[in-house]
Amino acid sequence: MRVKPRIAIAGFQHETNCFGTTMAGMAEFEMADSWPAMLHGDEVIAETRGMNLPVAGFAKAAEGAGMVLVPVQWCSAEPSAHVTDAAFETICGRLLDGLHAAGPLDGVFLDLHGAMVTETYADGEGEILRRVRALVGADLPIVVSLDLHANISAASVDLASYIAIFRTYPHLDMAETGARCVPVLQNLLAGKVLHKAFRQMEYLIPLHAQYTGATPGKQLYAALPHLEQGGVLADIALGFTAADFLDTRPSCVAYGPTAAAAVQAADRIAALFAELESQSEHPMLTPQQAAAIACQPRSGKLVVLADVQDNPGAGGTSDTTGLLAALAGAGAQGVLMGLFHDPQTAAAAHEAGRGGIFRAALGGRSGTSGDQPFEAEFQVVALGDGMCRYSGEMYGGGVATLGLTAALRLHGVEADITLVVTSIRNQCLDLAHFTHIGLQPEGFRTICVKSTAHFRADFEPVSSAVYPVAAPGVFPCDLGSFPYKNLHPDVKAAPAKA
Missing domain, CATH: 3.40.50.2300 (Response regulator)
Structure with a gap:
């Protein structure tokens, strides 16, 4: 040597x-x-x-x-x-x-x-x-x-x-x-x-x-x-x-x-x-149960709802709309959501300009059973080029490339929901995914992230509770939903019940 x-x-x-x-x-x-x-x-x-x-x-x-x-x-x-x-x-x-x-x-x-x-x-x-x-x-x-x-x-x-x-x-x-x-x-x-x-x-x-x-x-x-x-x-x-x-x-x-x-x-x-x-089995909420929690009166720290089955960090499409539809249907207030991967909607927002109002069919293109595009009017709150410098512990020192990005608010409905749309898939695991485009998470009552657990490092310190939600997505956390064909015969797809 x-x-x-x-x-x-x-x-x-x-x-x-x-x-x-x-x-x-x-x-x-x-x-x-x-x-x-x-x-x-x-x-x-x-x-x-x-x-x-x-x-x-x-x-x-x-x-x-x-x-x-x-x-x-x-x-x-x-x-x-x-x-x-x-x-x-x-x-x-x-x-x-x-x-x-x-x-x-x-x-x-x-x-x-x-x-x-x-x-x-x-x-x-x-x-x-x-x-x-x-x-x-x-x-x-x-x-x-x-x-x-x-x-x-x-x-x-x-x-x-x-x-x-x-x-x-x-x-x-x-x-x-x-x-x-x-x-x-x-x-x-x-x-x-x-x-x-x-x-x-x-x-x-x-x-x-x-x-x-x-x-x-x-x-x-x-x-x-x-x-x-x-x-x-x-x-x-x-x-x-x-x-x-x-x-x-x-x-x-x-x-x-x-x-x-x-x-x-x-x-x-x-x-x-x-x-x-x-x-080894942890319960998840339905989208309707999550929406009910989002609608509860509260003061103090925000609540985090994790859209765990649409995590792009696990191969999800980051565009499913089940949780969004449930929140909108319940008239939830003070909700911030991200990140939705929809290049067409992001481009339409940039064309409309800040303050502009446009109609779009957001996401819902994964082909997942029970998922569909969310059709609504959106008002453009903010626009960005998608260069997002991470501020949290996990990816601190790095830069996320999100492509054309837009912050949009539902328009003409009872619900008060703001969401961030990107042109490149990215797991929402850092507060900078919101702050880089001018949004302040602490000003919201509920934050919904398309992530399974990585978000916890940055979001848990500012939240009062975290709830995993089982909305439709191509990464089922209910292991009975996977059509496995090649597992070892000794392996159980779900842990034993307590």
Whole structure:
């Protein structure tokens, strides 16, 4: 090993909703959305520096440790249906070409997601790792960061030297997870052997129930520091339920100084999962129940209604209107909603100009049963170019690209509802999604967000209560609504009842 080890770094991320409506092609990986556009070479470090991303955390810690970094590429596409074969082959080809051109290497860091499904490969990350391992050889350390919602295969664990996984949802520790790979890589380079153990669980946890500030996530992740005190590095993935293949399920990895220590830790985590199974189902409101709450008299902090089944961060279309229709029908007052993805309505608002009134059929184009466009008159409250600098903890330091954006208020009806419409899909997880266009959330009684849990980091401190709502969408949190075909026969799609 060189005095200053040369480490290649790269990222290729996608969270695949197998029941989604649109695929991720090259254009989706190349564009800027909630994360940066596709990055090459030195851009990988320069354009992510200071951001809460694994690649940024790894780069900062690795530079501090005296490693020489060889950045190759980094890209991410908004969650959607499958990654196209053309995009997968192109991006993998560039990754392998970059590694080959990097010259002598001492290690590789890969910033992956863990829930990528392509047209051909159900286990996208497993295929990426297979190709990288074939190129660099059996002995070169490959350390990997994965999302908390990863669906991990035994192949990925075998091929990677070490896997670190986010421990918070909302994902406040993405950069920290990348940084955790550095001391492990140093030990691997020094010849230390890590013994691996891997376990997969037998039930799925709905995404809105994976919030790590509540049961079961809170208890599961509280166990990890105790294991580390015993010399074992362990991590948990809660799984992404909208994928549909044999490895869709929660899992855990453990790395110990001995095989017995790793196995014991993995078994302990699996036993804890079994104990918590009956506590893994969280109730949701109907849109009508949510509207009734929005209409209740209140003073003090606002209430948050989470439209959890239309979360674009889980492959949702971000344009379903079930909750909006219920609120409007109930005559709800002081409501702020976002983000609705509707480029046509956003363009019409810009044409009408601020203060203008126009009629539109908003959203409702997902094809989801029970969903339809919301036809109404809207008054334009504010207009923007969609460049939104995040202010919250999760994405602070980054910039969301929303495209032409408009704040609209329902006109000519009893309900007082303001909503934000964008031209590019973006999960509403940061107060800046409203403040960047001049709206002040604290001035409203109720805020409705198209997000499952990420919004909690920024919205919970300003709210008195949070309610998940089961309006129609292409990301069902009621797991009985997914038409699964490829789950492992041992996996239950819903947890046991208490």
